[in-house]
Amino acid sequence: MSEAITSVLEENRSFEPPAGHQGYIPSLAAYEALKARFSDDFDGTWGDLAGQHLLWREPFTRVLNREKAPFFHWFEGGMLNVSENCLDRHVAAGLGKRTAIVWEGEAGQVRRISYTELLADVCRAANAMRELGIKAGDRVVIYMPMIPEAAVAMLACSRIGAIHSVVFGAFSSLALRDRIEDAGARLVITADGGSRRGAVYALKPNVDEALSEGCHTVRHVLLVRHGGNEVPTVPGRDIDWHQALNVQPAECEPLAVESEHPLFILYTSGSTGKPKGILHTTAGYLLWSRLTMCWSFDFNPAEDLFWCTADIGWITGHTYSVYGPLCCGGTTLMYEGVPTWPDAGRIWKICEDHAVSIFYTAPTAIRALIKAGDEWPAKYDLSSLRVLGTVGEPINPEAWMWYYRVIGKEKLPIVDTWWQTETGGHMIAPLPFATPTKPGSATLPLPGIDAAVVDEFGHTVIGDGGLLVLRQPWPSMLRGIWGDEKRYVDTYWRKFGSRYYFAGDGARIDEDGYFWIMGRVDDVLNVSGHRLGTMEIESALVSHHQVAEAAVVGRPDELKGEGICAFVVLKGEFTEGLAAALRAHVVSQIGAIARPDDIRFANSLPKTRSGKIMRRLLRDIAAGREITDDISTLEDQTVIEQLQQRV
Ligand code: 6R9
Numbered sequence: 264m265s266e267a268i269t270s271v272l273e274e275n276r277s278f279e280p281p282a283g284h285q286g287y288i289p290s291l292a293a294y295e296a297l298k299a300r301f302s303d304d305f306d307g308t309w310g311d312l313a314g315q316h317l318l319w320r321e322p323f324t325r326v327l328n329r330e331k332a333p334f335f336h337w338f339e340g341g342m343l344n345v346s347e348n349c350l351d352r353h354v355a356a357g358l359g360k361r362t363a364i365v366w367e368g369e370a371g372q373v374r375r376i377s378y379t380e381l382l383a384d385v386c387r388a389a390n391a392m393r394e395l396g397i398k399a400g401d402r403v404v405i406y407m408p409m410i411p412e413a414a415v416a417m418l419a420c421s422r423i424g425a426i427h428s429v430v431f432g433a434f435s436s437l438a439l440r441d442r443i444e445d446a447g448a449r450l451v452i453t454a455d456g457g458s459r460r461g462a463v464y465a466l467k468p469n470v471d472e473a474l475s476e477g478c479h480t481v482r483h484v485l486l487v488r489h490g491g492n493e494v495p496t497v498p499g500r501d502i503d504w505h506q507a508l509n510v511q512p513a514e515c516e517p518l519a520v521e522s523e524h525p526l527f528i529l530y531t532s533g534s535t536g537k538p539k540g541i542l543h544t545t546a547g548y549l550l551w552s553r554l555t556m557c558w559s560f561d562f563n564p565a566e567d568l569f570w571c572t573a574d575i576g577w578i579t580g581h582t583y584s585v586y587g588p589l590c591c592g593g594t595t596l597m598y599e600g601v602p603t604w605p606d607a608g609r610i611w612k613i614c615e616d617h618a619v620s621i622f623y624t625a626p627t628a629i630r631a632l633i634k635a636g637d638e639w640p641a642k643y644d645l646s647s648l649r650v651l652g653t654v655g656e657p658i659n660p661e662a663w664m665w666y667y668r669v670i671g672k673e674k675l676p677i678v679d680t681w682w683q684t685e686t687g688g689h690m691i692a693p694l695p696f697a698t699p700t701k702p703g704s705a706t707l708p709l710p711g712i713d714a715a716v717v718d719e720f721g722h723t724v725i726g727d728g729g730l731l732v733l734r735q736p737w738p739s740m741l742r743g744i745w746g747d748e749k750r751y752v753d754t755y756w757r758k759f760g761s762r763y764y765f766a767g768d769g770a771r772i773d774e775d776g777y778f779w780i781m782g783r784v785d786d787v788l789n790v791s792g793h794r795l796g797t798m799e800i801e802s803a804l805v806s807h808h809q810v811a812e813a814a815v816v817g818r819p820d821e822l823k824g825e826g827i828c829a830f831v832v833l834k835g836e837f838t839e840g841l842a843a844a845l846r847a848h849v850v851s852q853i854g855a856i857a858r859p860d861d862i863r864f865a866n867s868l869p870k871t872r873s874g875k876i877m878r879r880l881l882r883d884i885a886a887g888r889e890i891t892d893d894i895s896t897l898e899d900q901t902v903i904e905q906l907q908q909r910v
Pocket residue numbers: 531577578579653654655656657658679680681682683684685705766767768780781782783789792793794
């Protein structure tokens with residue numbers, strides 16, 4: 264068991280929520296009451312919330328249809344539009360002058376975009392996309408830096424019923440091509456380049472490279488000029504974003520779509536080689552993005568400045584940089600650049616300069632900030648902060664305590680939110696002004712969410728570790744894997760006979776009913792809060808001409824949570840510089856986030872008699888731990904020694 268997990272198991276500190284503020288859900292009693300409403304009338308309660316929180320063009324006639332489970336249908340009969348919910352209704356309510364997006368660039372430039380302006384931009388972009396032939400149901404890939412145009416592009420898709428698929432800007436051209444092809448995208452929206460560590464990196468050439476083979480569905484590329492870097496363009500195919508928008512009217516009637524109309528596809532890693540396109544639909548996703556802003560963050564759109572540091576290439580950026588805050592009519596901050604640039608005080612400087620009140624980041628960022636030293640936050644006035652959130656991986660109690668003490672001055676609630684790309688929004692999280700917190704625990708399921716820890720047979724376990732499941736559907740649940748119904752059923756529902764959603768995480772529930780997430784139980788790594796499949800990296804490695812076989816495992820990493828260790832068997836002789844070449848190869852196949860930290864070579868890989876790679880043994884070797892597996896049956900004992908050598 265890793266040290267982080269052991270210390271989580273021994274953690275027994277508890278902190279009361281801050282007093283003196285009436286939160287959205289103000290007390291544990293109110294939480295219990297809301298939970299009781301769900302137990303008494305599950306469908307009715309969801310229906311009431313959907314009626315109150317969303318703007319409907321046609322009211323829904325049925326809350327939840329379970330007939331085709333695990334393909335659930337929410338809010339049947341209802342018609343609505345996401346961009347209308349995020350923009351028009353706030354403008355209509357007289358909030359047009361309110362800032363929707365505050366954007367800061369790495370060089371310190373600031374843009375403030377009001378709801379009126381954002382609506383006009385989204386309409387122009389929607390009109391421009393229509394003129395390029397994009398219709399409801401068409402897929403649009405967005406490959407962009409963290410700039411407001413990325414949010415405009417997402418909202419513009421939703422305005423005309425197109426399905427967006429955002430691909431993280433650090434993914435390679437090959438990873439981009441796979442996603443464009445799998446989604447069958449008609450349009451790619453990209454930028455010339457973005458900023459990173461004081462320099463401009465190019466994005467557009469990756470799109471050109473991706474489109475140079477296959478991708479026959481793509482008709483056009485919309486190009487945002489942002490980085491100022493020279494990029495080649497293909498006449499007829501590539502269209503300048505600003506030129507295209509400028510000639511369009513600032514009005515575009517939002518297309519009302521059915522509740523279950525697809526809103527977006529987001530690719531994420533699973534335990535097999537091919538990334539899966541997680542499908543989210545309109546009404547349920549939007550409802551939960553708004554409700555969790557209220558419940559987990561106590562978001563007050565009239566006063567708060569909300570900053571979620573996640574890139575829009577991840578689900579956290581979708582739900583909490585764009586849809587959640589905007590659906591509430593509040594202000595969201597976007598920062599484009601490295602959080603420690605030009606120095607480790609940048610994050611805290613942004614918090615001070617813009618008076619950020621709710622701050623949401625990942626444990627890996629917190630650990631990097633701890634390492635930089637307490638003098639950095641000490642330089643800035645952080646008194647505007649009132650809620651601190653974390654997401655993406657288990658937070659070790661030491662990092663939690665630092666966040667609480669040094670940033671929160673022991674006065675602010677720490678909201679540790681457990682959820683996944685598949686869940687659309689938070690599932691387990693404290694209510695900041697109601698739930699007592701324990702360092703390292705995501706605390707309790709949100710109202711309406713039926714989370715449990717079960718054994719292999721689906722029986723509830725209390726006290727011991729088990730598998731984390733969700734026993735009831737929820738509105739923002741994934742509706743499938745794009746183009747692969749079978750994989751959806753097999754991955755999430757097969758294990759417990761279509762009754763429970765299987766999350767792929769291990770967890771434990773303590774005597775107070777608190778959830779302690781213990782990490783993935785499948786072959787998925789969590790590197791700096793980014794999900795990566797071991798098989799994905801293995802297939803990248805074996806696609807190199809010198810590699811015969813490869814196995815990839817995670818190993819504990821102080822900063823990144825998990826590091827990547829690759830064990831490689833070569834086809835021929837070892838050649839000088841091979842480890843570096845293999846690293847570069849993986850980066851070109853997937854992206855920089857998948858670069859192995861450690862590559863080890865051997866004549867063969869340790870396997871069981873049935874031929875399975877002994878992954879637990881490899882994990883022990885990678886972590887430098889004592890070997891607990893029985894290795895007496897291994898044909899070649901020297902392999903272990905070879906694998907223990909670092910190159
Ligand atoms: C939102 C997001 C999902 C996986 C998930 C789990 C891990 C996320 C966590 C957490 C412990 C938390 N995870 N939040 N583990 N505590 N608060 O991160 O989505 O990229 O799909 O990753 O991340 O292992 O299964 P995604």
